[in-house]
Amino acid sequence: MTFTLTRPHKPIHSLFYTGVLLGLPFQISAADNDFFNDATATLQARNYYFSRDFSDIVGANQQSKSEEWAQGFILNVKSGYTPGSLGFGVDVLGQLGFKLDSSSSRVNTGLLPTGSDGKAADNFGRIGAALKARLSKTELKIGELTPNLPVLTFSDIRLLPPTYQGASLVSQEIDGLTLQAGQFHSGSVLNEAGDGKMRAKLGHVAQLGGDAETDRFNYIGADYAFNDKRTSAGVWYAQLKDIYNQRFYSIKHSEPVGDWVFGANLGFYDSKEDGDRLLGDIDNRALFSMLSAKRGGHTVSVGYQAMFGDDAFPRVFNNVSPLGNEVPTYEFAGADERSWQVRHDFDFSAIGIPGLVSTVRYIRGNNVDTGGGFEGEEWERDLDLGYTFQTGALKGFGVRVRNVTARSNYRTDIDENRLILNYTLTLF
Known part of the structure; x- marks a missing residue:
């Protein structure tokens, strides 16, 4: 072996x-x-059909x-x-x-x-x-890291999560304020054993050819929570050296009103080429919003997302992003794309079945600049169903099923199914 x-x-x-x-x-x-x-030590066993x-x-x-x-x-x-x-x-x-x-x-x-x-x-x-x-309340880590940042999201979306090699600094000396900064010199993508230089992805197109790779990802950011921690604002900067640099601004709010909890999540990315411009000029601004209403076990959300500029949204390959309408199969982040989402989540513990949850969502996008002389359009429907055993010999054992239908007039159509079995054993 x-x-x-x-x-x-x-x-x-x-x-x-x-x-x-x-x-x-x-x-x-x-x-x-x-x-x-x-x-502490845990061992997670994950069985994955895709x-x-x-x-x-x-x-x-x-x-x-x-x-x-x-x-x-x-x-x-x-x-x-x-x-x-x-x-x-x-x-x-x-x-x-x-x-x-x-x-x-x-x-x-x-x-x-x-x-x-x-x-x-x-x-x-x-x-x-x-x-x-x-x-005090400041922590420095150097070595193998699993960052989860607005500019480099923890993308645990397959069998094994990706990791990065470098340094990170997190400081929470002021109540409500979290400051972060770091640099990574290499990455290990989710389906490879080794580590290597980092590449980019623009929209749904991975930039894997040529010499467009770098050994530096730098970032700095601040998040401030206030209003009894129900409101938070963030400002971030990231640089995938010689490929792109990116600014991110966000605000989130949660407001309880009687039996309801209303939420809002707004974000804006501004990205352009960096340094030696290994992928040429990059021009993208991405706006997203997600509004939600929760009552009992039900949460209903509606989202709007818009791309501006000549290019699709850039990110480190092969990561997901916090864009509101980025979902399991399509990103809805093509050049000039506009997209809308309707989503319903239900926690069955509200009707006496703890551990069972479901998500149904539908996203439609249009106005994509395909570069082929026609407007790109696409849509996706997702159904997620998950159950975690609450008692007995299987306590903590989780089962998750996902079914996806995604259609487009400018990229490949996809029918997708996933079955994920997961169990985490606490060693000490």
């Missing part, structure tokens, strides 16, 4: 203690500090179906901090995926790596560690 790691293979406990010994300036005593007492049927195929790839089944394991170990005003610790993240079913005619689901022979790998994985330091 072959197993590729991002770093030379070491047992997890060896990597854990080696990182601690190298990173800490003094000996640790388990009896009188929180380094061990506050440590299927996409394609029709009216647009593009060079004429593959009519992607269908694979895989088993993944995610080990997450987090230490506490050493004593003193300046505390040190270490986090370890290990990931391993196994092929259960695939063929050369059904690859490229994003669950498994595809080799040069056109076949999915039997297994793949990676392991990494991050040293961390905490002073």
